[in-house]
Amino acid sequence: MTKYKKSTLKSIVVASLLALGVQQSAQAQISDNVVKIGVLTDMSGPYSDFSGKGSITATQMAITDFENKYHPKFKIEMVTADHQDKADITSNKAREWFDREHVDMITDLVSSIAGLSAMKVAKEKNKIVIITGAGSSKITNEGCNDVTVHYVYDTYATGQGTAKAVVKQGGKTWFFLTADYVFGHSLENDATKAIKAAGGQVLGSVSHPFPSRDLSSYLLKAQASGAQIVGLANAGDDTINSIKQAAEFGITPKQHLAALLIFISDVHSVGLKQTQGMYLTTGFYWDRTPESRAFSKRYFEKMHKMPSMNQAGVYSAVMHYLEAVQSTGSDDTKTVMTQMKKTPINDFYAQNGHIREDGRMVYDMYLAQVKKPSESKYPWDYYNILATIPASEAFQPLSESTCPLVKK
Amino acid sequence: MIEIFGVPLMALYSQLMLGLVNGSFYALLSLGLAVIFGMLNIINFAHGALYMIGAFCAWMLLSKFNIGYFEALLITPLILGLIGVIIERLLLKWLYQVDHLYGLLLTFGLALIFEGYFRSQFGVSGETYDIPEILDGPVNLGFMVIPKYRLWVIFLSLIVCVLTWFMVEKTRLGSYLRAATENPKLTQAFGINVPLMVMLTYGFGVALAGFAGVMAAPIYQVSPLMGSHLIIVVFAVVVIGGMGSISGAIISGLGLGIIEGLTKVFYPPLSSTVVFIIMAIVLIFRPAGLFGREK
Numbered sequence: 001m002t003k004y005k006k007s008t009l010k011s012i013v014v015a016s017l018l019a020l021g022v023q024q025s026a027q028a029q030i031s032d033n034v035v036k037i038g039v040l041t042d043m044s045g046p047y048s049d050f051s052g053k054g055s056i057t058a059t060q061m062a063i064t065d066f067e068n069k070y071h072p073k074f075k076i077e078m079v080t081a082d083h084q085d086k087a088d089i090t091s092n093k094a095r096e097w098f099d100r101e102h103v104d105m106i107t108d109l110v111s112s113i114a115g116l117s118a119m120k121v122a123k124e125k126n127k128i129v130i131i132t133g134a135g136s137s138k139i140t141n142e143g144c145n146d147v148t149v150h151y152v153y154d155t156y157a158t159g160q161g162t163a164k165a166v167v168k169q170g171g172k173t174w175f176f177l178t179a180d181y182v183f184g185h186s187l188e189n190d191a192t193k194a195i196k197a198a199g200g201q202v203l204g205s206v207s208h209p210f211p212s213r214d215l216s217s218y219l220l221k222a223q224a225s226g227a228q229i230v231g232l233a234n235a236g237d238d239t240i241n242s243i244k245q246a247a248e249f250g251i252t253p254k255q256h257l258a259a260l261l262i263f264i265s266d267v268h269s270v271g272l273k274q275t276q277g278m279y280l281t282t283g284f285y286w287d288r289t290p291e292s293r294a295f296s297k298r299y300f301e302k303m304h305k306m307p308s309m310n311q312a313g314v315y316s317a318v319m320h321y322l323e324a325v326q327s328t329g330s331d332d333t334k335t336v337m338t339q340m341k342k343t344p345i346n347d348f349y350a351q352n353g354h355i356r357e358d359g360r361m362v363y364d365m366y367l368a369q370v371k372k373p374s375e376s377k378y379p380w381d382y383y384n385i386l387a388t389i390p391a392s393e394a395f396q397p398l399s400e401s402t403c404p405l406v407k408k
Numbered sequence: 409m410i411e412i413f414g415v416p417l418m419a420l421y422s423q424l425m426l427g428l429v430n431g432s433f434y435a436l437l438s439l440g441l442a443v444i445f446g447m448l449n450i451i452n453f454a455h456g457a458l459y460m461i462g463a464f465c466a467w468m469l470l471s472k473f474n475i476g477y478f479e480a481l482l483i484t485p486l487i488l489g490l491i492g493v494i495i496e497r498l499l500l501k502w503l504y505q506v507d508h509l510y511g512l513l514l515t516f517g518l519a520l521i522f523e524g525y526f527r528s529q530f531g532v533s534g535e536t537y538d539i540p541e542i543l544d545g546p547v548n549l550g551f552m553v554i555p556k557y558r559l560w561v562i563f564l565s566l567i568v569c570v571l572t573w574f575m576v577e578k579t580r581l582g583s584y585l586r587a588a589t590e591n592p593k594l595t596q597a598f599g600i601n602v603p604l605m606v607m608l609t610y611g612f613g614v615a616l617a618g619f620a621g622v623m624a625a626p627i628y629q630v631s632p633l634m635g636s637h638l639i640i641v642v643f644a645v646v647v648i649g650g651m652g653s654i655s656g657a658i659i660s661g662l663g664l665g666i667i668e669g670l671t672k673v674f675y676p677p678l679s680s681t682v683v684f685i686i687m688a689i690v691l692i693f694r695p696a697g698l699f700g701r702e703k
Contacts, residue, residue, distance in 0.1 A: 044524070046633065049531045180677055209680035213628055213637050216426050217672040220552075224419065240533060240629045248539065248555045248627065250546050269533035269629070305531075 043082035050308035062318035112136035144403035152313035159190035161281030167198035175227035176205035179234035284309035291348035316349035358403040365394040422552035431665020432565035438657040440616035446652035450511040456635030457519035462621020477540040488618025526632035534631025650700020
């Protein structure tokens with residue numbers, strides 16, 4: 001090798017090392033010294049009670065708590081908007097936030113369609129989304145990508161959890177009332193698998209338009225089927241009206257209802273008289289541990305309501321994200337995603353939690369039963385926690401995943 | 409067992425009854441809309457929101473003042489009627505001379521404001537209103553077991569519909585109203601106070617929405633969005649019946665409730681659109697609606 005060639009080689013090596021150093025120092029920086037979090041949520045639509053203003057409050061609480069605990073050198077800002085559960089509004093807002101407002105992470109995203117749209121934009125712009133409100137299991141299956149975390153629940157977790165438990169309690173025959181859109185069918189399918197696996201039987205199902213004001217016609221079909229359990233594969237107003245009208249037509253208590261997705265805000269709204277005895281799967285109940293109570297009471301002071309699993313989940317998700325930024329000293333998407341996936345999650349919200357390669361945050365879920373009015377001793381005293389569903393069983397196993405990121 | 413297209417006759421009867429219950433609500437609401445449009449030429453988009461306020465009013469009377477369902481059936485329409493009078497005097501009266509569109513936009517704006525206010529106060533999940541004890545429980549009709557309350561809804565709304573029709577079509581007051589619509593200036597020349605009549609008509613239409621709201625409270629969740637879910641269907645009912653036609657609104661309300669009920673038996677996914685399909689067909693062949701008059 002000639003002298004000339006040697007020196008060229010040296011320069012290339014030095015230049016490469018320098019370039020690498022520059023790149024690393026760029027990664028270990030926070031752009032504009034500001035970490036900006038966007039809460040894109042349902043402010044006014046059917047899901048706003050378990051997300052909306054409550055999710056914004058939870059995010060703000062997480063930011064304040066983080067600042068008080070870590071005194072970070074960077075500034076944290078929050079922007080909020082209403083996605084109105086529409087795909088186009090969600091993508092436009094996400095694009096605007098990432099491009100012009102330098103938002104680093106978007107969270108909440110309540111309806112499945114909003115979640116799926118935002119994660120596509122995030123992938124295109126190489127930014128992070130943490131979906132808490134949407135439930136479709138598509139998010140971590142065929143729709144999955146490496147910039148998305150699905151944090152709180154999905155139709156597999158709530159559908160399977162409740163269905164298995166009910167079959168175990170003797171509810172062997174089922175009839176489904178299914179909201180006629182992706183989410184409803186996904187809930188029905190996931191629950192059906194669990195029922196069959198547990199030795200139960202599905203006698204039939206009826207799809208109703210979304211939203212449906214009057215569900216009595218469908219309830220009569222469920223009554224005529226003679227099934228022990230009427231599975232409600234719907235959400236929000238549809239679930240509330242199903243419960244109310246089932247009681248009116250005398251379907252309950254002869255047959256039992258199993259709501260495959262119900263939030264504490266729904267139970268609060270319908271009241272214990274009509275929801276008593278119902279089984280449900282939840283990731284969070286405010287009155288479960290001293291830590292969950294402490295958080296919920298602080299939240300209650302601000303919102304005058306107890307947090308839903310989604311609102312508590314948003315707090316936990318934002319905190320987990322900010323801690324990853326803090327420990328890596330970077331807001332670079334890949335760096336933060338790697339750190340978030342590496343760090344286990346154990347807080348007032350999630351126990352034994354971690355984020356899998358498909359983006360699914362798995363943690364212990366709980367099987368709960370709604371209390372009788374006579375058992376409820378104080379406001380919001382609504383659930384008996386019957387069992388813990390361990391993280392490894394609560395969510396779809398990776399072996400069944402259709403996400404291309406999962407190495408099999 | 410006798411079956412029609414694979415559906416047992418008994419099940420069909422039950423669905424017909426349920427359709428009739430929904431039809432009763434369509435009839436009551438479209439009746440209010442028809443009265444208002446017929447007399448004021450205003451397309452009252454706030455009707456759904458006023459129906460929602462009626463339901464909330466009943467809930468508040470019960471939970472805050474311990475005033476029961478039957479009293480609420482009388483008090484709520486009065487309160488809503490008063491709200492209607494205020495809206496008419498403060499806002500609508502300025503719009504009679506301009507295009508229909510302005511009335512529609514104004515009332516649509518009002519609906520958004522009302523819904524937004526209730527949503528911020530009560531959240532979207534809303535509140536529960538229990539069925540009054542005397543009407544609670546089922547009745548066995550032989551072919552089906554139906555909650556007593558649903559029968560009461562059919563009975564009461566039919567009475568209100570017939571009374572309204574009678575008042576507008578068969579009484580002296582009704583003839584003044586109709587005259588005031590046809591030719592306000594000439595009617596006023598006969599010494600009839602037309603602005604007062606118009607104001608009371610709007611108040612009456614709104615009171616009907618409030619009345620329907622009270623009737624709906626025990627069946628559906630009392631929620632800020634309950635009106636907006638319903639109003640579009642009710643508008644379709646009015647268009648099918650013929651804008652402004654009282655009897656058209658009643659007959660098409662009940663009829664479409666039944667058709668919708670039957671669709672739920674034979675092909676549920678179509679049940680939310682069947683009314684609009686019928687509307688499109690009616691508009692092709694009878695643009696003024698089934699009972700409307702071409703102007």
